[in-house]
Amino acid sequence: HTEKHPYTTADPNNLIVHMRLGDVMTMGYRNRRDRCRGAYRNFYDRVKLDKYSLSKIIVVTALHFGANARNNRYFYSDKARDISFEVLKDFEKQSNDIGLEVDVFSSENVDADLAYMASSKFFVCGSTHLSAIIQSCLSKDSKVLGRA
Numbered sequence: 001h002t003e004k005h006p007y008t009t010a011d012p013n014n015l016i017v018h019m020r021l022g023d024v025m026t027m028g029y030r031n032r033r034d035r036c037r038g039a040y041r042n043f044y045d046r047v048k049l050d051k052y053s054l055s056k057i058i059v060v061t062a063l064h065f066g067a068n069a070r071n072n073r074y075f076y077s078d079k080a081r082d083i084s085f086e087v088l089k090d091f092e093k094q095s096n097d098i099g100l101e102v103d104v105f106s107s108e109n110v111d112a113d114l115a116y117m118a119s120s121k122f123f124v125c126g127s128t129h130l131s132a133i134i135q136s137c138l139s140k141d142s143k144v145l146g147r148a
Contacts, residue, residue, distance in 0.1 A: 007115035008105075013055040015100075015145065016117055018126035018134065019091070021084035022064035023075040037083065039127055040091040044098055047146035052122060057095050057102045059088065060117050062110075 010016050025037055063084055065076040092102040107113055114130075117123065118137035125131035125147040135144055 001111065002115045002118070005111070005115070007112050007119075009119035010058065010116055010121070011055070012121040013053065014120070015049065015052075015054050015057045015122045015124065016105075016120035017057060017059045017091075017124040018117055018128075018131045019059050019061040019088065020064070020126045020128050021061050021087065023066065023077070023080050024064070024127075025083040025087070026077055026080040027075055037087065040087055040094075043091060043094055043146075047124065049098070049100075049145070052143075052145075054100060054122065057100050058105050059091070059102060060105045060113055061088070062106050062113070 019040070063081060065080070088104075095102045105113070105116055114134060114137075117134045120138065121142050123135065123138060123142060123144050125135055125144060127147075131147070138144070
């Protein structure tokens with residue numbers, strides 16, 4: 001699929017972080033909700049970057065609030081939105097504190113996001129099955145540096 005479409009690819013010197021945000025911050029099973037909220041707290045205590053020459057961190061994310069238009073089930077809340085932005089801002093502050101800038105990559109085309117993540121040399125899995133799929137698409141010389 002990526003050979004047929006001119007998707008943007010990741011810079012090999014960037015750490016690509018898949019971050020699940022949106023409805024998961026306020027709903028569902030408590031264990032999953034708490035895991036998603038806390039996944040990026042004290043992140044660099046768990047994920048060590050010292051031996052890599054990284055120039056930037058790119059967070060690939062979307063504020064996901066539901067299943068799909070077919071069943072018209074959406075779970076938007078201001079609280080979930082606000083918590084999502086708090087998690088993202090805290091992660092950005094932690095990254096800035098270790099000297100790395102953070103940008104966000106997100107498009108309306110999920111294939112473009114998938115292709116971008118799958119092209120990364122350094123990847124951090126998010127807390128969804130989508131990250132497992134992306135991890136299986138990474139090249140053999142790519143490194144998975146953690147799981148949120």
